[in-house]
Amino acid sequence: MIRGIVCEEIGSLVWREDLPEPNLKPGYAIVRIRRIGICGTDLHAYRGRQPFFEYPRILGHELSGVIEEIGENGADLRAGDQVSLIPYLHCGQCGACRSGKTNCCRQMQVFGVHLDGGMREVVSIPVSHLIRTEGLTLDQSAILEPLAIGAHGIRRAGVKAGDTVLVIGAGPIGLGVMILARHAGANVIAMDINEERLDFCRSWAGVEKTLTASEDSLARLEEWTNGELAPIVIDATGSAESMKQAFRFVSHGGSLVYVGLVKGEIAFDDPHFHSREITLSASRNATREDFDFVLDAMAAGMIDTDRYITHRASLEEAAGQFDYWLQPESKVIKAMIEVGG
Structure with missing residues (x-):
C-alpha cells in the first residue's frame, strides 16, 4: 500500500x-x-x-x-x-x-x-x-507542465519576434505566457488587478509595461500603441468577465486566445467581433513540442524557479x-x- x-x-x-x-x-x-x-x-x-x-x-x-x-x-x-x-x-x-x-x-x-x-x-x-x-x-x-501550457498558448497565437502581446492575468499560467512570449522575441504588456503581481511581472518575467485592470486601462493601451491596441491578446485569468472584456483590447485584424478555462458560457458583442475580424482561439493543454520549447527557455536561463x-x-x-x-x-x-x- x-x-x-x-x-x-x-x-x-x-x-x-x-x-x-x-x-x-x-x-x-x-x-x-x-x-x-x-x-x-x-x-x-x-x-x-x-x-x-x-x-x-x-x-x-x-x-x-x-x-x-x-x-x-x-x-x-x-x-x-x-x-x-x-x-x-x-x-x-x-x-x-x-x-x-x-x-x-x-x-x-x-x-x-x-x-x-x-x-x-x-x-x-x-x-x-x-x-x-x-x-x-x-x-x-x-x-515544465504549467509552463508548457503557456508555451502552447503563444503557439496558438502565432507569437513571433517583434509582436506586441497583451497578457491578461498574472497567475502562474499567465506568468509563463509572459516569459515564454519574451523568449520568442515579443514585446509583452501585462494586465492584472493586483499591483503586487504586476510588480512580479516586471521583476520576474522582465515585462516592461504593465496595466492595472481599471476603467482607464483601454485608454492607456491606446496611448501606448498609437490607437492600434494589441494585435495579440492572451487571457489567462479563468474569469468569465475578464474573458468577455478581453475583446475590447484586440486590434483590428488581431487575435484573442483563451488559455484560461471557465465552467460556463462566454458572451460577446458580435458586431464588434466582426468589425475587427478578430480571430478567437482556445488553447488546451500542451504537446511535447511545447515542453521542448520550455526546456529551451530553461537552458537559456529564462526561468527563475526559486522565485516562481x-x-x-x-x-x-x-x-x-x-x-x-x-x-x-x-x-x-x-x-x-x-x-x-
Whole structure:
C-alpha cells in the first residue's frame, strides 16, 4: 500500500495510507513521485469549479520523480532516471491525434482530472509520456507542465519576434505566457488587478509595461500603441468577465486566445467581433513540442524557479494547506509539494 491524498468530494481532501500499489504493465513505467506542483485545476476541483471532473479523485498533474521500474523501451529510459510527466494521455487514433493535435484528443484522459493523478507516492505512467530531465532540478522538472501550457498558448497565437502581446492575468499560467512570449522575441504588456503581481511581472518575467485592470486601462493601451491596441491578446485569468472584456483590447485584424478555462458560457458583442475580424482561439493543454520549447527557455536561463515557487509543503501536510493557498493573503504564485527526501 502507498500513501497519498484523495479529493473525496468538494472541499474534502483525505489523507490515505491504503492506496493500491501500481503494477508494471507493458509500455508503462513505475515512477516514484518527488515533486507535485499545485495548479489552478487542483484548486478549482477542490472548490467544485472544475469542468470535466468527477469525485473521488486523486489530484496532481504537475509532476516530477524518478523511475523505479521500467521494461525495454525505445526511449532508452532506465530505472533511476529523473523524469517529468506529460499528463495528457491521448488515444493516438482519433482525427485530432492523427493530425498531431494530441492535446485535444477526443478521448483525452488528463492525469489528475479524468483519472487518478500524482498526489501519491508512486504512479504508473506510459513511457511515451515521460521526459528525461537530467540536468534539471526536481522543481524545474515539475514546473515544465504549467509552463508548457503557456508555451502552447503563444503557439496558438502565432507569437513571433517583434509582436506586441497583451497578457491578461498574472497567475502562474499567465506568468509563463509572459516569459515564454519574451523568449520568442515579443514585446509583452501585462494586465492584472493586483499591483503586487504586476510588480512580479516586471521583476520576474522582465515585462516592461504593465496595466492595472481599471476603467482607464483601454485608454492607456491606446496611448501606448498609437490607437492600434494589441494585435495579440492572451487571457489567462479563468474569469468569465475578464474573458468577455478581453475583446475590447484586440486590434483590428488581431487575435484573442483563451488559455484560461471557465465552467460556463462566454458572451460577446458580435458586431464588434466582426468589425475587427478578430480571430478567437482556445488553447488546451500542451504537446511535447511545447515542453521542448520550455526546456529551451530553461537552458537559456529564462526561468527563475526559486522565485516562481513561493510555498512548499510535504505530502502529509498538503491537504491542510489548500484553504490557505486559496486565500489572497497567502500571496501564493506556485505551491509545491515535496515527497520524500
